[in-house]
Amino acid sequence: MNIPSANSIKEAHDKITRYTHRTPLLSSSSINKIAGANIEFKCENFQKVGAFKMRGAANAVLSLSSDQLKKGVATHSSGNHAAALSLAAKIKNVPAYIVMPKTAPSIKKKAVGEYQGKITFCNPTQEAREKMLNEVVANTGATFIHPYDNYKIIEGQATCVKEVFEDSANIDYIISPIGGGGLLSGTCLSANYFSPATKVVGAEPAGADDAFRSLRDNRIYPSINPETIADGLLTSFSEKTFDIVRRCADRIITADDSEIIAAMRLIWDRMKIIIEPSAAITLAVVLQNPGMFSGKKICCILTGGNVDLQKLPW
Amino acid sequence: MNIPSANSIKEAHDKITRYTHRTPLLSSSSINKIAGANIEFKCENFQKVGAFKMRGAANAVLSLSSDQLKKGVATHSSGNHAAALSLAAKIKNVPAYIVMPKTAPSIKKKAVGEYQGKITFCNPTQEAREKMLNEVVANTGATFIHPYDNYKIIEGQATCVKEVFEDSANIDYIISPIGGGGLLSGTCLSANYFSPATKVVGAEPAGADDAFRSLRDNRIYPSINPETIADGLLTSFSEKTFDIVRRCADRIITADDSEIIAAMRLIWDRMKIIIEPSAAITLAVVLQNPGMFSGKKICCILTGGNVDLQKLPW
Numbered sequence: 001m002n003i004p005s006a007n008s009i010k011e012a013h014d015k016i017t018r019y020t021h022r023t024p025l026l027s028s029s030s031i032n033k034i035a036g037a038n039i040e041f042k043c044e045n046f047q048k049v050g051a052f053k054m055r056g057a058a059n060a061v062l063s064l065s066s067d068q069l070k071k072g073v074a075t076h077s078s079g080n081h082a083a084a085l086s087l088a089a090k091i092k093n094v095p096a097y098i099v100m101p102k103t104a105p106s107i108k109k110k111a112v113g114e115y116q117g118k119i120t121f122c123n124p125t126q127e128a129r130e131k132m133l134n135e136v137v138a139n140t141g142a143t144f145i146h147p148y149d150n151y152k153i154i155e156g157q158a159t160c161v162k163e164v165f166e167d168s169a170n171i172d173y174i175i176s177p178i179g180g181g182g183l184l185s186g187t188c189l190s191a192n193y194f195s196p197a198t199k200v201v202g203a204e205p206a207g208a209d210d211a212f213r214s215l216r217d218n219r220i221y222p223s224i225n226p227e228t229i230a231d232g233l234l235t236s237f238s239e240k241t242f243d244i245v246r247r248c249a250d251r252i253i254t255a256d257d258s259e260i261i262a263a264m265r266l267i268w269d270r271m272k273i274i275i276e277p278s279a280a281i282t283l284a285v286v287l288q289n290p291g292m293f294s295g296k297k298i299c300c301i302l303t304g305g306n307v308d309l310q311k312l313p314w
Numbered sequence: 315m316n317i318p319s320a321n322s323i324k325e326a327h328d329k330i331t332r333y334t335h336r337t338p339l340l341s342s343s344s345i346n347k348i349a350g351a352n353i354e355f356k357c358e359n360f361q362k363v364g365a366f367k368m369r370g371a372a373n374a375v376l377s378l379s380s381d382q383l384k385k386g387v388a389t390h391s392s393g394n395h396a397a398a399l400s401l402a403a404k405i406k407n408v409p410a411y412i413v414m415p416k417t418a419p420s421i422k423k424k425a426v427g428e429y430q431g432k433i434t435f436c437n438p439t440q441e442a443r444e445k446m447l448n449e450v451v452a453n454t455g456a457t458f459i460h461p462y463d464n465y466k467i468i469e470g471q472a473t474c475v476k477e478v479f480e481d482s483a484n485i486d487y488i489i490s491p492i493g494g495g496g497l498l499s500g501t502c503l504s505a506n507y508f509s510p511a512t513k514v515v516g517a518e519p520a521g522a523d524d525a526f527r528s529l530r531d532n533r534i535y536p537s538i539n540p541e542t543i544a545d546g547l548l549t550s551f552s553e554k555t556f557d558i559v560r561r562c563a564d565r566i567i568t569a570d571d572s573e574i575i576a577a578m579r580l581i582w583d584r585m586k587i588i589i590e591p592s593a594a595i596t597l598a599v600v601l602q603n604p605g606m607f608s609g610k611k612i613c614c615i616l617t618g619g620n621v622d623l624q625k626l627p628w
Binding site: 024265269274275305309312 | 360586623624
């Protein structure tokens with residue numbers, strides 16, 4: 001299978017529309033004033049399961065053959081992809097087997113349980129995840145749906161920014177958080193096909209800056225002992241996501257945790273919406289780089305809103 | 315001046331449109347499932363200053379003569395009306411003198427300061443507020459804009475539900491929190507003029523149930539030592555609001571603080587939006603009265619989103 005085309009992204013969009021929300025673009029005059037820019041926020045915190053991951057998961061599950069579907073799906077995930085895959089499987093009435101680090105936030109564990117995903121816990125390393133996943137797949141015959149090294153996932157995530165370009169024009173920069181690169185590569189493709197003048201920027205936690213270094217040195221670095229509050233951005237590029245991002249993204253910019261928390265608080269205070277730290281990094285990057293973003297029209301993707309309300313970072 | 319007419323509410327709406335947001339109606343399939351009802355939430359937490367109060371304040375300020383305007387405006391308020399009046403005055407470049415209980419949440423004090431309102435603190439009783447207010451008015455010549463015993467305020471608040479009826483049809487119940495009754499009486503009028511088949515319900519904290527008792531006994535009870543987390547709902551009916559609510563509301567239903575907090579948490583968790591306790595009471599009332607609301611189409615007004623994020627009630 002080749003890199004997703006404009007047509008395959010359009011088909012993915014048609015396929016998932018019934019099972020996803022078309023999320024709004026919101027803006028805040030006070031945040032614009034602070035940033036000195038015109039920022040539109042794509043509110044995927046309002047998406048089904050509270051994160052953009054529902055797009056890719058729905059597209060992946062809906063693209064399986066009926067024989068594959070019967071045995072269910074499996075994945076490893078820090079949380080939102082797991083919840084999304086569980087819900088997508090539930091929609092098709094098939095099992096979802098989820099391998100999850102035992103350190104995942106309890107709200108994300110709970111969400112998977114709510115959508116009837118079957119959880120197996122593992123240690124919080126990429127290696128441990130993959131080993132446990134292989135065992136689960138061997139035992140069940142389920143189809144492994146990688147959280148991002150999968151073109152059906154990338155197509156699904158690409159529908160997010162396709163909607164942005166349908167709803168808004170003349171965007172100078174579109175900023176997507178980067179963990180494993182599923183959303184960022186989907187963003188790259190949709191920008192390339194639907195708004196080629198828009199520059200794509202990845203926003204990455206300084207404490208998990210493997211993608212920044214990978215792009216700089218043109219090789220994939222694994223994510224080793226990442227330390228950041230942005231628990232959705234702990235993974236590293238895969239071959240498929242690196243290949244797309246490397247060719248189409250303008251750059252990756254990092255922000256540290258204190259900047260992420262300040263941006264998160266600003267959005268909560270001014271916009272009265274709940275976003276998770278992994279989403280706040282997009283605004284953190286804008287606020288830290290006025291030289292680049294001042295006076296520009298920017299879209300920040302607010303990727304999710306799954307926060308443990310008992311453990312807020314302020 | 316007489317009770318506001320349909321036309322005066324329409325005029326108020328035209329007048330304030332430039333200075334207010336047309337807030338969205340949102341819904342949540344998971345909350346609908348829990349409630350067994352079809353609920354639309356009118357999101358005034360997204361309103362300017364984070365609360366519906368901007369509507370009434372803007373209408374009141376924009377209705378003053380230029381001679382009145384020059385000397386500014388004054389009010390006593392537990393917070394959102396104070397912030398709204400400060401912003402409305404700032405728009406017209408005149409001073410706003412705010413008498414505020416010293417116990418008001420710091421986020422609300424801060425908001426008034428941000429809009430350049432001039433604060434005088436008083437003890438947290440209705441009597442102390444009024445005494446201090448009289449002094450301020452005597453010293454400055456400012457026009458007193460009562461938070462709700464003022465038809466211009468009531469007209470402004472009525473525009474909230476006017477928008478609801480423009481954006482949605484066949485609503486069985488519209489539920490508004492009740493403190494002093496400004497929003498509830500505006501809701502009564504708009505329902506009466508624009509959707510007479512819709513029943514209006516007031517939602518009141520059990521620890522501040524003066525309005526419930528006032529309606530039951532057909533006389534205004536003052537609010538004495540109210541105890542509730544819903545800090546926007548501590549005041550009591552005025553002559554003007556009681557007169558309208560008494561004639562047009564279906565009933566007032568109370569909920570206790572634990573029910574308010576549970577409803578607030580549910581909205582934060584499921585809808586990823588930030589609302590204050592005073593707003594959550596509308597959903598609390600629905601969830602506590604399934605016999606009345608099950609299977610119905612309901613609009614709950616989410617009146618505001620000004621919460622101290624450092625002091626959440628869970």
